[in-house]
Amino acid sequence: MLRRYGLRFTALGYLTLLLVLPVAMVFRRAFEDGVGAAWDAVTTPEAKHAFLITIVIALIAVPANTIFGIACAIAIVRHRFPGKGIVNAIVDLPLALSPVVVGLAFLLLFGTGGWFADLPFDVIFALPAMVLATIFVSLPFVVREVVPVLREIGTEQEQAASTLGASSWQTFRRVTLPAIRWAVAYGVVLTTARALGEFGAVSVVSGRIVGKTDTLTLHVEERFQSFDYVGAYAASVVLALLAIATLVAMSVFKPKEGR
Amino acid sequence: MLVPLAAVVWKSTQGEQSFWDAVTEPQAVSALKLTFFASVAVALVNAVMGTLIAWVLVRDRFRGQSFVNALIDLPFALPTIVAGLTLLALYGPNGPFGVDVAFSRAAIVLALLFVTLPFVIRTVQPVLLELDREMEEAAASLGAGAIQIFRRVVFPNLFPAVLSGVALAFARAIGEFGSVVLISGNLPFKTEVASVYIFGRIESGDPAGAAAVSVVLLAVSFATLLAIGGLRRRVTRHDRAA
Numbered sequence: 001m002l003r004r005y006g007l008r009f010t011a012l013g014y015l016t017l018l019l020v021l022p023v024a025m026v027f028r029r030a031f032e033d034g035v036g037a038a039w040d041a042v043t044t045p046e047a048k049h050a051f052l053i054t055i056v057i058a059l060i061a062v063p064a065n066t067i068f069g070i071a072c073a074i075a076i077v078r079h080r081f082p083g084k085g086i087v088n089a090i091v092d093l094p095l096a097l098s099p100v101v102v103g104l105a106f107l108l109l110f111g112t113g114g115w116f117a118d119l120p121f122d123v124i125f126a127l128p129a130m131v132l133a134t135i136f137v138s139l140p141f142v143v144r145e146v147v148p149v150l151r152e153i154g155t156e157q158e159q160a161a162s163t164l165g166a167s168s169w170q171t172f173r174r175v176t177l178p179a180i181r182w183a184v185a186y187g188v189v190l191t192t193a194r195a196l197g198e199f200g201a202v203s204v205v206s207g208r209i210v211g212k213t214d215t216l217t218l219h220v221e222e223r224f225q226s227f228d229y230v231g232a233y234a235a236s237v238v239l240a241l242l243a244i245a246t247l248v249a250m251s252v253f254k255p256k257e258g259r
Numbered sequence: 260m261l262v263p264l265a266a267v268v269w270k271s272t273q274g275e276q277s278f279w280d281a282v283t284e285p286q287a288v289s290a291l292k293l294t295f296f297a298s299v300a301v302a303l304v305n306a307v308m309g310t311l312i313a314w315v316l317v318r319d320r321f322r323g324q325s326f327v328n329a330l331i332d333l334p335f336a337l338p339t340i341v342a343g344l345t346l347l348a349l350y351g352p353n354g355p356f357g358v359d360v361a362f363s364r365a366a367i368v369l370a371l372l373f374v375t376l377p378f379v380i381r382t383v384q385p386v387l388l389e390l391d392r393e394m395e396e397a398a399a400s401l402g403a404g405a406i407q408i409f410r411r412v413v414f415p416n417l418f419p420a421v422l423s424g425v426a427l428a429f430a431r432a433i434g435e436f437g438s439v440v441l442i443s444g445n446l447p448f449k450t451e452v453a454s455v456y457i458f459g460r461i462e463s464g465d466p467a468g469a470a471a472v473s474v475v476l477l478a479v480s481f482a483t484l485l486a487i488g489g490l491r492r493r494v495t496r497h498d499r500a501a
Contacts, residue, residue, distance in 0.1 A: 003405065004319060007311060007314065007315050007319070008315050008319050008321060010311060011308075011311055011312045011314075011315040011316075012315075012327070014308055014312065015312065015327065015330065015331075018369075018372060018373055018376065019330060019333055019334070019373070019376070020330070021349055022342075022345035022346050022348065022349045022350075022373075023333070023337075023345050025345060025348040025349045025355070026341070026344065026345045026348055028348075029348050088488075089481075089484055089485065089488060092484055093264075093480065093481070093484065095427075095430070095431070096427075096430035096431065096433075096434065096480035096481075096483055096484050097434055097476075097477065097480050098433070098434025098435070098436060098453070098454045098457070098473070098476050098480075099434065099436055099437070099454075100434075100436050100454045100455075100457045100458050100461075100473075101267065101434065101454075101457065101473040101476055101477060102263070103461075104267060104457060104461055104466070104469055104470060104473055105263030105264055105266055105267045105473075106263055107461065107466065108263070108266040108267060108269075108270045108466060108470065109262065109263050109266045111466075115262075115266060136263070190335070193335065193336045196338065197336075197337065197338025197339065197340075197341070198338075199338060199339055199340045199436070199437035200339070200436035200437050200454065200458075203458075204458065204461060216338075217338045217340045217341070217437070220338075220340050220341065220344065221340055221440070221441070224344065224441060232344060233344065233348070236340075236341045236344050236345070239337070239338050239341045240337060240341055240345075243333065243336035243337040243338070243341075244333075244336075246336040247329050247330070247332055247333060247336050248329075250329070250332055250336070251325075251329045
């Protein structure tokens with residue numbers, strides 16, 4: 001009995017010190033000078049613009065990764081092709097790769113002297129590179145959630161549908177998609193969280209032009225470095241609230257036991 | 260995906276100094292060493308605390324448990340820069356506890372512990388749920404103590420999951436940037452991790468030097484991923500045999 005409480009106490013104590021208290025602290029710091037000051041800090045033109053940029057990036061990156069993720073998962077599970085094992089490992093790579101390295105990669109490709117430097121429009125230090133970097137880092141989530149479910153449901157229903165004369169698109173839309181929809185939803189939630197919160201890769205490729213290529217996470221750092229702590233903490237609260245909303249969505253969509 | 264990474268590898272050989280010189284520059288070596296040792300320390304702490312927390316979440320029953328369970332994913336959902344800021348608010352200058360670890364190596368370990376918290380818990384939890392309690396009961400009826408049961412019966416079953424969680428946490432810690440950048444102070448030779456070093460090289464217009472150190476990180480992450488893949492294959496084979 002004593003041991004059980006000891007373990008419980010240790011586990012909860014560790015989580016409190018590492019997770020709960022720090023996050024609670026941000027809320028306290030943000031509202032130190034009152035709710036009004038915090039509200040003013042997140043409604044400055046720069047903050048609003050950063051918020052807009054973040055949303056635009058997420059609106060492009062999340063659908064792109066959802067479509068790619070489903071296609072890629074189907075390719076990995078349902079088809080055989082040479083180099084499949086490598087593709088499988090590469091899909092996971094963004095999870096293990098430093099975001100700064102990802103940023104550097106795009107900088108080298110599209111920056112001055114890069115392989116694709118002569119495009120007719122700005123890529124680096126502009127929105128396209130930020131979107132590309134975000135797509136890169138949030139790529140694995142849908143794939144990783146959908147692959148195990150596709151394996152689990154097998155091909156029998158899909159085969160039945162095609163023997164009944166369904167085209168492959170019909171089979172996908174009426175049979176496969178309903179079966180994987182929760183996994184897709186869960187993957188989309190994770191992708192969105194990552195896309196909204198990306199910092200390292202975006203900070204390398206954006207050039208951090210305030211009021212132009214600032215995302216919400218970059219805005220937090222920029223405010224902090226300019227000693228505007230209320231601004232930094234208030235923007236952090238916005239991001240933390242988004243994270244909490246993500247957690248709620250995750251517990252709704254989480255694959256349940258035995259499903 | 261491969262084209263951008265190929266560009267990094269290519270660039271790492273294009274600098275004024277050779278790849279080897281760029282990687283063995285004292286500041287780079289010190290950053291890589293710090294990153295490596297901090298990540299190992301973080302992986303070890305995670306192995307112990309992650310297993311313990313997973314155990315409490317699966318075997319214990321208390322009020323608010325599902326809330327705690329949902330909370331575990333917070334570091335995945337929270338942007339890393341916010342994570343760094345939160346830790347700085349609590350364990351930095353003017354923190355409420357008077358604990359100030361800002362701009363020290365302890366701060367780096369703290370930030371890495373925060374962002375890697377879920378990995379071991381989330382790999383161990385499902386295995387622990389599936390684990391047959393009859394084995395433990397059999398061991399207990401044969402006179403084994405609680406510690407003996409854990410060491411001889413439970414732990415061998417959990418080990419592959421712990422290892423794979425630790426590897427994921429290690430890979431993440433090696434490349435972490437956002438949470439570390441505010442709290443570590445980025446003092447060269449002291450609290451500068453590899454990602455921050457790369458960032459600094461980029462900012463000061465030395466993409467080749469940045470690329471060289473990046474290649475080292477790339478190699479480490481890829482090796483870790485391959486190791487995890489191998490581990491998974493071994494575990495599934497074990498399942499099939501059982």
